[in-house]
Amino acid sequence: MNRPVELVGVPMDLGADRRGVDMGPSAIRYGGLADQLEGIGLACRDGGDLTVPRPEGLDPDASGQLGGKAKYLEETQTVCRRLADRVRSIREEGNFPLILGGDHSIAIGTGNGCSHDGETGVLWFDAHGDINTPATTPSGNIHGMPVAALLGRGPFDGQSWAHAPGIPASNVVQIGIRTLDDGEKTALRETDVTVYTMTDIDERGITEIVNEAVDIATHGVDKLYVSLDMDFLDPDEAPGVGTPVRGGASYREAHAAMELLYEKAADEMSALDVVEVNPILDEHNRTAELACELAASALGDRVL
Numbered sequence: 112m113n114r115p116v117e118l119v120g121v122p123m124d125l126g127a128d129r130r131g132v133d134m135g136p137s138a139i140r141y142g143g144l145a146d147q148l149e150g151i152g153l154a155c156r157d158g159g160d161l162t163v164p165r166p167e168g169l170d171p172d173a174s175g176q177l178g179g180k181a182k183y184l185e186e187t188q189t190v191c192r193r194l195a196d197r198v199r200s201i202r203e204e205g206n207f208p209l210i211l212g213g214d215h216s217i218a219i220g221t222g223n224g225c226s227h228d229g230e231t232g233v234l235w236f237d238a239h240g241d242i243n244t245p246a247t248t249p250s251g252n253i254h255g256m257p258v259a260a261l262l263g264r265g266p267f268d269g270q271s272w273a274h275a276p277g278i279p280a281s282n283v284v285q286i287g288i289r290t291l292d293d294g295e296k297t298a299l300r301e302t303d304v305t306v307y308t309m310t311d312i313d314e315r316g317i318t319e320i321v322n323e324a325v326d327i328a329t330h331g332v333d334k335l336y337v338s339l340d341m342d343f344l345d346p347d348e349a350p351g352v353g354t355p356v357r358g359g360a361s362y363r364e365a366h367a368a369m370e371l372l373y374e375k376a377a378d379e380m381s382a383l384d385v386v387e388v389n390p391i392l393d394e395h396n397r398t399a400e401l402a403c404e405l406a407a408s409a410l411g412d413r414v415l
């Protein structure tokens with residue numbers, strides 16, 4: 112990859128119940144991300160943080176709920192629009208957007224910023240399916256909805272800030288999934304989204320899975336957006352995440368996945384976001400440091 116990297120922090124926690132992921136961008140910067148990227152020869156510019164409304168004094172239910180539950184809908188919409196514009200302009204300048212979350216609702220912005228100029232595949236590393244809609248969500252938290260939003264499912268259909276027509280469901284591939292709500296199981300059966308669960312990784316190994324996943328995600332398209340929710344990893348490795356789930360990817364599996372991704376799809380990669388780092392739940396910033404390492408691996412860092 113020979114494009115300069117531009118970092119953008121999105122200190123967003125309106126999409127999650129547990130506070131703290133708004134501090135993710137700072138923790139990842141403290142983890143040394145820019146130095147690591149420069150260490151592998153990438154020019155790196157820090158574009159600062161997007162402005163995100165604070166939840167204090169806001170009514171989560173104020174802005175209409177898209178026919179169901181969607182907390183802080185209006186604020187989330189504003190932030191995602193802002194992020195989509197930013198991602199788009201970074202890409203138009205020929206640079207690579209590396210987005211630091213924040214909760215996973217921000218992927219609605221990154222995804223839209225990547226797909227306005229032609230079809231894009233998506234690789235979604237996560238413990239969760241993130242494909243609830245306001246109609247199926249048990250919690251109303253939008254960080255459980257970004258895949259549904261990008262695909263324009265249910266009440267997201269016709270919502271221009273959410274639905275990204277440039278992302279075909281058949282080019283969306285999820286890896287590491289280990290917990291799904293009932294509504295999400297139905298949704299995933301109805302769509303062409305490909306899901307690799309942790310069981311698939313156990314049985315076939317991360318290398319084979321990522322190889323296949325990249326082929327599916329980039330089939331017939333020339334761009335790939337990669338979204339890394341740090342809860343893809345096991346909480347033993349990444350305790351500081353918004354919604355930890357046991358039984359996740361190991362340290363080596365996560366690195367192998369990122370390394371292979373770079374090997375196979377460095378030219379196609381059009382944006383990367385690293386989300387759901389929660390410094391309040393972390394141990395001495397190790398989850399944020401791991402986020403830096405994995406981002407560097409995805410952008411070409413190698414042992415030798």
Ligand SMILES: [Mn+2]
Nearest residue numbers: 215237241340
């Ligand atoms: Mn997620």
